[in-house]
Amino acid sequence: MELQRRVNLKPYNTLSLNVEAAYFVAINCLDDLRQARKFCHDKCCPWLLIGGGSNLVLTQDFEGLVMLMAMDQVFWPVEKEKQSISKTFSVNAQAGYEWDLLVAESVARGASGLENLSLIPGQVGAAPIQNIGAYGVELKHCLELVQVFNFDTGDTFELAAKDCEFGYRDSVFKRNRSWIVTQVQFSLTYGNQPQVSYGIIADTIMSLSGELAANASPQQVRDAVIHIRRSKLPDPKKVPNVGSFFKNPIVSDSQKQKLAQQWPGLVAYAIDGKGHKLAAGWLIDQLGWKGFKQGDVGVHEHQALVLVCSGVATGKDVLDLAQTIKVDVAKKFGVTLEVEPRLFDNRGEFYL
Numbered sequence: 001m002e003l004q005r006r007v008n009l010k011p012y013n014t015l016s017l018n019v020e021a022a023y024f025v026a027i028n029c030l031d032d033l034r035q036a037r038k039f040c041h042d043k044c045c046p047w048l049l050i051g052g053g054s055n056l057v058l059t060q061d062f063e064g065l066v067m068l069m070a071m072d073q074v075f076w077p078v079e080k081e082k083q084s085i086s087k088t089f090s091v092n093a094q095a096g097y098e099w100d101l102l103v104a105e106s107v108a109r110g111a112s113g114l115e116n117l118s119l120i121p122g123q124v125g126a127a128p129i130q131n132i133g134a135y136g137v138e139l140k141h142c143l144e145l146v147q148v149f150n151f152d153t154g155d156t157f158e159l160a161a162k163d164c165e166f167g168y169r170d171s172v173f174k175r176n177r178s179w180i181v182t183q184v185q186f187s188l189t190y191g192n193q194p195q196v197s198y199g200i201i202a203d204t205i206m207s208l209s210g211e212l213a214a215n216a217s218p219q220q221v222r223d224a225v226i227h228i229r230r231s232k233l234p235d236p237k238k239v240p241n242v243g244s245f246f247k248n249p250i251v252s253d254s255q256k257q258k259l260a261q262q263w264p265g266l267v268a269y270a271i272d273g274k275g276h277k278l279a280a281g282w283l284i285d286q287l288g289w290k291g292f293k294q295g296d297v298g299v300h301e302h303q304a305l306v307l308v309c310s311g312v313a314t315g316k317d318v319l320d321l322a323q324t325i326k327v328d329v330a331k332k333f334g335v336t337l338e339v340e341p342r343l344f345d346n347r348g349e350f351y352l
């Protein structure tokens, strides 16, 4: 383990926040995690694990050890002959493997399962933490097994998908902060199994390739998702952001009805017997926030759910804007928005 002192974290978070870690180490293997655990124990210092840094807001210099997940092996099954359609297989990827590379490689093999989750930034290990989701597919649909290192006890164990308590942008990992994901096993299927419940996917497949969505290959779905995302979402390498800043709020059927009477254009989706999901971006947009700019922070011009900053903004600047929007939405719609990215100060996580 190669420990460094006073490391700037700007390159390691997609908001480009300029904060320092008192101690910093890249985690290349399980033994690095064991040594890092001993270091934190001996020094009595807090720790923070960073993957791609695309879902966190760092508001202060961190007084403990920041670990950068760098275990980046992937284990594809050995294929001796052309695989038959509908054959299911497992692939294992270590936590530090780049998420979208895994998606691209699965699609290149003609495998279905991950294509709707194309172009989501970050690493494989972070994907189960909030059960990443996009365009009608969530990670839980193809995850089989997670390998975990418990930073409190030093134990390692495996967790089957059914024990991960996956929900909307939620999992058991959010309630067990000392569990570090070290490897994930996915179940994929050869052949076309397009998930095209989001109408925009079907329309884009048709306009890009002339193919009917029902026949689309994983590559055609991936191309459509990438096309849509590039047209709507800012590239964090050019415009610092962490994607959606708020989760879509879930409200009861009666609250949805009341809101729909008052706001006829309300964008809401029924969730089987569990009320309605409101499009948080639509709520924020109605209040005129889209394209808003103040100092070094603002709201993206094409998607009101994405807060953007200039590269010199502080975490506090970003959270001040988020809080103002949250208060505005609560006042106007009576709906409480929940922040999606994880927030950290000098010693650990906190909540807005």
Ligand code: FAD
Residues within 6 Å of the ligand: 014, 048, 049, 050, 051, 052, 053, 054, 055, 056, 069, 095, 120, 121, 122, 123, 124, 125, 126, 127, 129, 130, 131, 132, 133, 134, 173, 179, 180, 181, 182, 233, 234, 235, 236, 241, 242, 243, 244, 342
């Ligand atoms: P980080 O930001 O590094 O970490 C996030 C949290 O997970 C932190 O608390 C960290 O400590 C913890 N963590 C990271 N790795 C591990 C690990 N191995 N074990 C335990 N804890 C860990 N999300 C979606 O769900 N759907 C989207 O469509 C989507 N689109 C996005 C688009 C853009 C432009 C951006 C910037 C973000 C988007 N996101 C989306 C959010 C984000 O990319 C995902 O949540 C992603 O999984 C975060 O991965 P990361 O490696 O960057 O995690």
Ligand code: NAP
Residues within 6 Å of the ligand: 133, 134, 135, 136, 197, 198, 199, 200, 232, 233, 242, 243, 244, 245, 248, 269, 277, 279, 280, 281, 303, 305, 340
């Ligand atoms: P969008 O297409 O403008 O849709 C707005 C919201 O309505 C989405 O958040 C989506 O909820 C919901 N929605 C749309 N069509 C739906 C359908 N047919 N059934 C159920 N719900 C539907 O959203 P967008 O901002 O461009 O994002 C597109 C997809 O990428 C979404 O799935 C979104 O979650 C994902 N994304 C996530 C992040 C992130 O950081 N978390 C960032 C960018 C994009 P869901 O969000 O529940 O899907």
